[in-house]
Amino acid sequence: MKGLKIIVLAKQVPDTRNVGKDAMKADGTVNRAALPAIFNPEDLNALEQALEIKDQIPGTTVTILTMGPSRASEIIREGLYRGADDGVLLTDRAFAGSDTLATSYAISQAIRKIGEYDMIVAGRQAIDGDTAQVGPQVAEKLGLPQITYAEKVVAESDGKIKVTRRLENGVEDVTCPLPVLVTVTSSAPDCRTRNAKLIMKYKHALSVSETQNTSEDYIQLCNDRPYLTIREFTVNDIDTDASQLGLTGSPTKVKNIESIVLQAKEAKKMTPSDDEIDNLMKELIASHVIG
Amino acid sequence: MNSIFVYCEVDEGKVAEVSQELLTKGRSLADELKCNLEAIAIGSNLDGIEAQIFPYGVDVLHVADDARLYPYTTNPHASIVIGLFKEEKPQIALMGASSIGRDLGPRVSSALHSGLTADCTSLVIGGHEDKKAGKVYENLLYQIRPAFGGNIIATIINPECRPQMATVREGVMKKEIRDPKYKGTLNKLDVSKYVSDVDFVVEVVSRHLEKSKINIKGAPIVVAGGYGVGSKENFKLLHELAEVLGGEVGASRAAVDAGYTEHDRQIGQTGVTVRPKLYIACGISGQVQHRAGMDESAQIISINNDPDAPINSIADYVIIGDVVEVVSKMIKFYKSNTK
Numbered sequence: 164m165k166g167l168k169i170i171v172l173a174k175q176v177p178d179t180r181n182v183g184k185d186a187m188k189a190d191g192t193v194n195r196a197a198l199p200a201i202f203n204p205e206d207l208n209a210l211e212q213a214l215e216i217k218d219q220i221p222g223t224t225v226t227i228l229t230m231g232p233s234r235a236s237e238i239i240r241e242g243l244y245r246g247a248d249d250g251v252l253l254t255d256r257a258f259a260g261s262d263t264l265a266t267s268y269a270i271s272q273a274i275r276k277i278g279e280y281d282m283i284v285a286g287r288q289a290i291d292g293d294t295a296q297v298g299p300q301v302a303e304k305l306g307l308p309q310i311t312y313a314e315k316v317v318a319e320s321d322g323k324i325k326v327t328r329r330l331e332n333g334v335e336d337v338t339c340p341l342p343v344l345v346t347v348t349s350s351a352p353d354c355r356t357r358n359a360k361l362i363m364k365y366k367h368a369l370s371v372s373e374t375q376n377t378s379e380d381y382i383q384l385c386n387d388r389p390y391l392t393i394r395e396f397t398v399n400d401i402d403t404d405a406s407q408l409g410l411t412g413s414p415t416k417v418k419n420i421e422s423i424v425l426q427a428k429e430a431k432k433m434t435p436s437d438d439e440i441d442n443l444m445k446e447l448i449a450s451h452v453i454g
Numbered sequence: 455m456n457s458i459f460v461y462c463e464v465d466e467g468k469v470a471e472v473s474q475e476l477l478t479k480g481r482s483l484a485d486e487l488k489c490n491l492e493a494i495a496i497g498s499n500l501d502g503i504e505a506q507i508f509p510y511g512v513d514v515l516h517v518a519d520d521a522r523l524y525p526y527t528t529n530p531h532a533s534i535v536i537g538l539f540k541e542e543k544p545q546i547a548l549m550g551a552s553s554i555g556r557d558l559g560p561r562v563s564s565a566l567h568s569g570l571t572a573d574c575t576s577l578v579i580g581g582h583e584d585k586k587a588g589k590v591y592e593n594l595l596y597q598i599r600p601a602f603g604g605n606i607i608a609t610i611i612n613p614e615c616r617p618q619m620a621t622v623r624e625g626v627m628k629k630e631i632r633d634p635k636y637k638g639t640l641n642k643l644d645v646s647k648y649v650s651d652v653d654f655v656v657e658v659v660s661r662h663l664e665k666s667k668i669n670i671k672g673a674p675i676v677v678a679g680g681y682g683v684g685s686k687e688n689f690k691l692l693h694e695l696a697e698v699l700g701g702e703v704g705a706s707r708a709a710v711d712a713g714y715t716e717h718d719r720q721i722g723q724t725g726v727t728v729r730p731k732l733y734i735a736c737g738i739s740g741q742v743q744h745r746a747g748m749d750e751s752a753q754i755i756s757i758n759n760d761p762d763a764p765i766n767s768i769a770d771y772v773i774i775g776d777v778v779e780v781v782s783k784m785i786k787f788y789k790s791n792t793k
Contacts, residue, residue, distance in 0.1 A: 179602055264564060291602055294572040296560035299528075303564035308655045309528055311557045325659070330553040333663035335525070339656045349672055414569030414615035418582060418596065421607040430756075430766060435775030440783040443755075443771060444791050451600060451607060452732050452753055453675060453699050454792050 164320055166222025167341070169213045170274060172285035172301070173206040173227050173242065175235040179290050202238045205286025207354035209347040212316045213284050214246045214355065220318055224248045226277065230258060230270055236370040239393050243365040244357040249390065251277060252370045255398040260410030263292070267300030268412060272401040274305060282324065283344040287312060298346035308339050311346045364390075371395040455489040457514070459544040459617065461535060462495045462507060463526075463554050469495070469506045472550035472624035477510035479577060479627045480548055486579050487593055489545070490514060494538060496531050498524035504640050511632030513639065520645040522654060525661055526554050529653040532561040537648040539566060544617040546595050548577075551621035559621050569612035570619040571597035575626055582611055589613070595620065625700070668702065668718045675701030676730045678721055678748070681708035682737020682758060683777050689714045691781050692736060698788055704728065704748075706738045722747035734784075737777045740765025757781070 177198035210227070217223040227242040227250040229235050239250030253273045261269065274283065283302075288295035295311070302309035314334070315327040324343060328335045329350050367384065369377065370393040374385055385391045398408065406412060433439045448454040460480045463470035477493060484491040490513040495503050500519040507515050518534045535558065539547065547562075549555035551573045563570035576598040582591045595618040597610040612618040670676060677696040679689055689703070696703045704721040705714065721728055722744040733751035738744060740756070740763055748754075749768055756769035757780045766772045773780050 177602075262569065263560070264567065264569065267564060293601070294560075295556050296563070296570060296572060299557060299560035300564035303532075303561045309557070309561065310656060311528075312553055328553075333661065335661045336659040337527070337656050338659055350669065414563075414567065414612050415571060415597075415610050416613060417608055418611045419609040421609075430769050430772045432761075433771060433773045435773055435780045435783065437783065437787075440773075440780065441787040441791070443773075444784060444787040447732070448788075448791055453788070 164220050164318070166220050166224065167216060167281040167318060168279050169216065169223060169225050170277060170280050170283045171206070171210050171213050171225060171227050171242065171247065172270060172283060172298070173210065173229045173238055174203045174286075174289045174291075175200050175229065175231050175238045176203045176289050176291040177201075200234065200237070202241050203286050203289045203291075205288060205290075205347060205349050206238075207286070208349060208351040209284040209286045209345075210242055210245060210247065211352055211354040212313065212345070212347050213282075215352075216282075216316065216318050217246065226250060228253065228270065228273060228277070230254070230266065230273070233370060233372050236373060236393050239370070240365060240368055241357075243368055244361050245355055246358065246361065249394070251394045251396060253396045253401075254370075254372075257398040257405070257408050260413065261408070262413035262415045263294050263296035264300060264414060265408055265410075265412035267297045267304055268407045269401070269403065270297065271301045271304035272403050273396050274301070276396060276401045281341045283307070283342075284316070285344070285346050287346045287348045295346070298344060302344035305344070307342055307344045309344045309346070310337060310339060313345045313347045314351045316345055316347070367391050368393055455487055456543050456545040456616070457490040457492045458484045458487070458546040458548070459539070459542070460491070460493045460512075461547070461549045461555065461558065462493050463550055463552065464495050464497045464500065464503060467499065467503075469503070470550060470552070470624075471629070472552055472555075472622070474506075474510065474629040475624065475627040476548045476550060476622060477507065477512060478629045478632075479622070480546075481511035481632055483546065483577065483579060483595070484511075487545070492516065492542070492544070494518070494535060496523050496534055497526075498522075504638070508636050508638040509631045509634045510629075511636050514641055515638055516641045516643055518643045518645050518648070520649075522649075523645070525658050527654070527656045527658060528557055528561060529655060530649045531558055532565070533650075533653050534643065534645070534648040535562050536565045538643070539617060547617040547619045549619070549621045551623040555621045559619060563619050566615075566617070568615040568617055568619055569610070570621070571599060571610045572621050574599045574620045574622050575607075577620060577622070582613060584613065594618070668716075670702045670704050670719060670721065670726050670728055673702035673728070674730055675699045675732045675734070676704045676721070676728050676748070676751070677701055677734045677736065677781075678704035678706065678738060679709050679714065679736045679777075680706040680738030680744075681712055681714075682739070682760075683709060683714060684737070686714050688778055691778060691785075695734070695781050695785050695788075698785055699732075701730070701732070706741075706744045709738075735765050735769070736781060738765055739763045740768070 230253040285298045314329040462473040492514040496518040578596040754769040755771045
């Protein structure tokens with residue numbers, strides 16, 4: 164069987180699961196700077212599925228595509244360390260303020276620019292928004308079938324893939340001819356860890372704009388070793404209609420944001436009286452911790 | 455005024471709970487906006503399905519009935535919904551935030567270039583003034599949802615694009631029959647008009663319903679029990695609390711070793727690491743190995759009859775008392791304070 168061209172959609176996200184006490188400012192708003200930026204967890208599950216197909220079918224290539232600020236090249240390097248072949252950083256101020264629809268438009272146009280692919284794999288959802296929308300919307304924009312909630316993706320010899328989907332009430336096996344877009348859920352296997360040899364190979368990999376701040380020696384090194392250059396697309400590199408980009412291209416608008424104020428860490432001692440438990444539940448509901 | 459549409463999931467001849475809840479919500483929004491409530495049911499063998507749907511106050515039910523439309527696959531259902539929405543131009547469209555609704559919704563919103571908000575916890579009608587554009591909007595759907603890992607609550611609107619689409623999880627809205635004799639109009643759709651053969655590209659090979667795998671890692675709320683819970687029987691109470699709060703049950707190693715619950719639920723150094731919004735530690739002393747698996751939880755409640763249990767030092771709330779008594783009261787007062 165001939166190798167597949169796989170594109171993995173990945174996002175760098177603030178680690179919202181790891182909201183410590185310093186992650187909230189005194190006024191109760193989120194202090195984004197205090198949250199570490201990480202590889203979106205389910206995108207790592209997606210990368211693993213792509214890498215398993217690469218293990219299975221020689222000649223398969225895995226390309227990571229991410230949209231974000233220039234520092235998002237960090238997750239492309241992270242993907243290279245784990246076995247991806249190359250990456251593309253889609254970055255431009257024109258994308259700022261995009262909702263899921265404008266995001267999926269920009270990503271689908273970047274995929275058209277990349278050109279050939281057999282399969283697009285993405286995490287089911289990103290932890291900063293939890294919407295699970297960008298995957299299916301990219302599929303729709305590219306006219307591809309979509310298979311969501313994938314737990315296991317296997318390339319069959321007849322040019323189809325077989326996917327086990329984890330649904331809320333059970334599992335389902337489906338088949339689909341390529342090309343297809345698959346979103347992978349967190350119950351799929353964890354991503355393999357970094358490979359020491361690949362770290363050595365790619366630790367100097369930089370995106371085009373990162374390279375500009377380096378020495379001439381470094382630029383020479385990148386010229387000698389083309390795999391060290393992470394491709395970068397700006398809005399000018401892809402074919403877009405400006406009215407569909409960023410805030411302008413986003414049908415949804417944020418009307419209002421209410422921050423949940425976390426309290427300082429000082430244990431409140433209570434007895435199991437009806438009043439105290441009743442008040443506790445009221446407090447937790449009011450602060451949106453439960454309910 | 456244009457209608458409100460609810461996509462109804464039907465499995466084995468039964469309309470899903472979440473769809474019944476959305477029909478109820480849809481009816482009250484339709485009353486407020488003085489418009490019709492319409493529903494869509496897509497599947498196979500749907501004869502008589504209207505009897506389950508009209509009583510929620512549905513004015514028009516569109517049915518697409520074809521053997522190939524069950525079990526659900528994305529493209530055929532999406533093609534029907536997209537085609538129907540293009541004809542009927544609903545102002546609002548609601549779907550369950552289920553594995554079907556979260557698969558279908560974004561596909562439809564992309565094709566129609568309309569805004570979709572996932573997992574709303576509240577839907578309210580209200581106005582909006584866009585000062586920059588000098589525009590005033592009335593009767594928009596406020597789509598309210600937690601975001602950013604539950605650290606903020608956002609109100610989302612779609613001022614220009616229609617339909618205004620939202621998904622809502624099961625159990626968030628309350629279901630209520632409007633009138634058992636409510637008379638709506640049944641509109642049987644010509645499926646071939648909306649769906650073509652290429653839509654059936656994904657083939658379902660097998661399906662089996664089963665209990666979901668335990669997913670403590672992803673749970674926003676974890677109710678964890680330790681040796682102090684005392685028995686397997688008492689652990690059932692923790693399951694009840696987790697269920698009403700929408701969380702999962704975890705355990706300390708001591709509770710697993712004592713046979714109170716299964717190994718998959720073990721939290722700590724040799725188990726799973728969790729970072730939920732709320733961790734309720736019941737009868738857990740809090741050895742360092744356990745704390746390693748949960749000390750990054752955003753909020754911690756410790757229920758323990760030992761005031762000096764180590765876990766109390768990292769808790770936000772410490773309730774000194776008997777686990778069974780406290781957990782029973784939490785269930786009772788949670789219920790009395792919601793809905």
